[in-house]
Amino acid sequence: MRLSQYLVPTLREVPAEAEIISHQLLLRAGFIRKAASGVYTYLPLAQRVLARIKAIVQEEMDRAGGQEILLPIIQPAELWLESGRWNVYGPELFRLKDRHGRDFCLGPTHEEIITDLVKGDLRSYKQLPLLLYQIQNKYRDERRPRFGLMRGREFIMKDLYSFDRDEAGLDVSYRKMYDAYTRIFERCGLEFRPVEADSGPIGGSVSHEFMVLADSGEGTVVYCPDAGCRYAANIEKAVGKPIFSGTDEEPSPREEVITPGMKTVEQVTAFLGVGADRLVKTLLYETPDGVVAALVRGDREVNEIKLQNVTGVERLELADAEIIRRVTQAPVGFTGPVGLDVETMVVDEEVANMVNCITGANRADAHYRNVNPGRDFRPDIVADIRVVDEGQVCARCGASLKSRRGIEVGQVFKLGTKYSKSLNLTYLDEQGGEQLVVMGCYGIGVSRTMAAAVEQNYDTDGIIWPASIAPFKVVVVPVNTKDQVQTELAEKVYRDLWAAGIDTMLDDRTERPGVKFKDADLVGYPVRVTVGKKAADGEVEVLRRRTREMHVVPVANLAEAVREVLAEG
RNA sequence: CGGGAUGUGGCGCAGCUUGGUCAGCGCGCUUGCCUUGGGAGCAAGAGGCCGGGAGUUCAAAUCUCCCCAUCCCGACCA
Numbered sequence: 286m287r288l289s290q291y292l293v294p295t296l297r298e299v300p301a302e303a304e305i306i307s308h309q310l311l312l313r314a315g316f317i318r319k320a321a322s323g324v325y326t327y328l329p330l331a332q333r334v335l336a337r338i339k340a341i342v343q344e345e346m347d348r349a350g351g352q353e354i355l356l357p358i359i360q361p362a363e364l365w366l367e368s369g370r371w372n373v374y375g376p377e378l379f380r381l382k383d384r385h386g387r388d389f390c391l392g393p394t395h396e397e398i399i400t401d402l403v404k405g406d407l408r409s410y411k412q413l414p415l416l417l418y419q420i421q422n423k424y425r426d427e428r429r430p431r432f433g434l435m436r437g438r439e440f441i442m443k444d445l446y447s448f449d450r451d452e453a454g455l456d457v458s459y460r461k462m463y464d465a466y467t468r469i470f471e472r473c474g475l476e477f478r479p480v481e482a483d484s485g486p487i488g489g490s491v492s493h494e495f496m497v498l499a500d501s502g503e504g505t506v507v508y509c510p511d512a513g514c515r516y517a518a519n520i521e522k523a524v525g526k527p528i529f530s531g532t533d534e535e536p537s538p539r540e541e542v543i544t545p546g547m548k549t550v551e552q553v554t555a556f557l558g559v560g561a562d563r564l565v566k567t568l569l570y571e572t573p574d575g576v577v578a579a580l581v582r583g584d585r586e587v588n589e590i591k592l593q594n595v596t597g598v599e600r601l602e603l604a605d606a607e608i609i610r611r612v613t614q615a616p617v618g619f620t621g622p623v624g625l626d627v628e629t630m631v632v633d634e635e636v637a638n639m640v641n642c643i644t645g646a647n648r649a650d651a652h653y654r655n656v657n658p659g660r661d662f663r664p665d666i667v668a669d670i671r672v673v674d675e676g677q678v679c680a681r682c683g684a685s686l687k688s689r690r691g692i693e694v695g696q697v698f699k700l701g702t703k704y705s706k707s708l709n710l711t712y713l714d715e716q717g718g719e720q721l722v723v724m725g726c727y728g729i730g731v732s733r734t735m736a737a738a739v740e741q742n743y744d745t746d747g748i749i750w751p752a753s754i755a756p757f758k759v760v761v762v763p764v765n766t767k768d769q770v771q772t773e774l775a776e777k778v779y780r781d782l783w784a785a786g787i788d789t790m791l792d793d794r795t796e797r798p799g800v801k802f803k804d805a806d807l808v809g810y811p812v813r814v815t816v817g818k819k820a821a822d823g824e825v826e827v828l829r830r831r832t833r834e835m836h837v838v839p840v841a842n843l844a845e846a847v848r849e850v851l852a853e854g
Numbered sequence: 855c856g857g858g859a860u861g862u863g864g865c866g867c868a869g870c871u872u873g874g875u876c877a878g879c880g881c882g883c884u885u886g887c888c889u890u891g892g893g894a895g896c897a898a899g900a901g902g903c904c905g906g907g908a909g910u911u912c913a914a915a916u917c918u919c920c921c922c923a924u925c926c927c928g929a930c931c932a
Contacts, residue, residue: 294864296866296882297881297893298865298880298881298882299865299866300865300866301860301865301867302925303925304926319924321923322923322924322925376855377930377931394932423932425931425932427930427931428929428930429855429926429927429930431925431926435932436931436932440932442932444932503931504931589929602929692932693931694932695932696931696932730931731932732932733932765890765891766890767890768890796890796893797892797893797894798890798891798892799891799892799893799894800892800893801892802892803892803893804893806892815891817891
């Protein structure tokens with residue numbers, strides 16, 4: 286391609302709307318333009334990067350036995366009504382009507398339509414396992430689109446669905462996908478980590494997320510630094526070793542202490558001169574099934590996802606002051622479990638084993654000392670409901686946990702029979718018996734992966750594409766366009782590189798060299814071939830974008846030299 | 855959906871408090887000259903219903919009201 290004719294509208298200044306690096310650089314380097322909030326046009330360079338990522342995904346899906354299909358983006362409401370998600374999905378579902386007033390939606394995901402497809406054509410165990418996938422635009426009317434491609438309303442995603450005859454089959458499919466994902470992100474040149482994840486509203490038993498490590502990530506990965514342990518989980522899911530405090534004491538009689546205006550853990554611990562680990566925080570949550578109390582140690586936070594999982598409630602919202610007053614007869618800050626009347630009392634495992642702890646007294650300006658679980662209050666559920674973050678202790682090996690920010694680029698789920706049961710997806714086994722299909726689903730955010738790659742590969746001058754997904758591997762820059770020797774050699778070099786099978790851009794614009802160098806850095810071609818003064822001697826410079834290592838190479842050896850640099854990523 | 859902010863040539867912004875002389879700056883773009891190893895210089899140009907509507911006024915980018923769009927901060931997800 287010739288840059289003089291190729292649409293790469295680079296910007297010198299950072300567009301005001303872009304906050305994070307990938308958004309800024311993709312706009313500045315001429316990869317994307319915004320069409321509407323959370324909706325982007327992919328210009329030629331971006332389209333090429335996406336094509337490379339997709340190709341890697343396709344190769345690995347096919348290698349694992351996947352078969353690619355293309356599903357409709359416009360989906361009829363009937364399927365969604367049948368699965369119940371037409372109402373459950375809420376305002377995030379893009380809905381539309383046709384001219385007859387019939388309801389449709391733009392697919393945010395494809396479980397319904399693919400299950401419907403398989404239901405129609407799957408009869409026998411002989412057809413299993415079946416792995417079907419598609420790569421296409423998906424739509425979610427996000428509350429708040431942000432960070433450019435990271436959280437768009439239109440985005441490109443790969444989804445694979447696995448259909449197996451039993452759990453053992455699902456295990457095999459899941460493993461295949463897990464391995465395929467590892468290969469995909471490795472091939473994309475990303476530093477990532479597979480982590481245990483909560484399966485959330487999609488449901489199912491086991492789930493892993495693939496997180497690209499980057500400070501701009503919206504998620505947090507908690508991991509064990511011990512090389513032999515390798516425990517890693519999303520903070521939503523992470524478990525730690527429970528630490529029991531004060532267990533060496535004998536239970537003492539409960540007593541009330543006056544704590545005027547002491548509403549926060551800090552205030553109470555400072556006032557009473559004890560550590561926060563001796564306090565119990567009691568938080569009230571409003572749910573469709575009534576008020577839920579959640580008890581964690583004073584120095585812990587409640588993990589609402591864990592809480593939701595153990596209580597099984599559909600929604601969960603921190604209670605407001607009015608509800609707290611109604612339930613506890615006290616203002617915010619003095620809630621405690623003693624004599625508390627709630628629908629469900631969930632107690633963190635650390636709290637359940639505490640001796641002589643301090644809690645609110647459900648009375649303004651008062652706390653209790655020497656409260657003892659079991660004796661002074663009775664938990665309905667004892668479970669791990671606390672946030673486990675950096676500094677806590679690894680449940681497996683006892684090391685001190687670390688955490689990092691991450692961008693979720695993929696997630697794999699074991700769905701089991703959740704969907705096949707509700708949609709009655711069955712097959713006939715060898716005995717002619719009807720069996721539920723066991724399913725899994727596996728997603729990769731393709732457009733998000735492109736953005737994540739930028740978040741991880743840039744410097745002050747621009748993007749540094751990993752060679753495997755770069756839009757072009759090489760840019761050829763003649764320094765002086767008035768110098769015929771240089772321009773002719775650049776043309777030859779350009780043709781030679783293409784002939785050698787290396788995707789190359791020729792910067793044939795009549796710009797001064799500085800402009801072309803700046804653009805080359807910004808766009809992020811992994812290799813720059815500079816045709817300058819040494820052109821007369823048949824020599825050019827090969828510059829590696831990432832490290833700025835440069836060597837002078839005779840044109841005859843150029844393709845080989847370029848390949849060597851590219852092999853380094 | 856709550857909270858905050860912003861909308862002025864392609865991009866980045868000033869002007870708004872104190873209505874009039876206010877349509878302006880830098881970058882980019884076009885043409886010419888010049889220059890050619892890190893976003894050069896000179897000169898001449900093109901380009902804007904000041905987000906939209908309604909009002910106030912002799913007069914509105916500027917004041918008022920309504921709407922729209924966009925971005926940032928909090929609860930969800932790839």
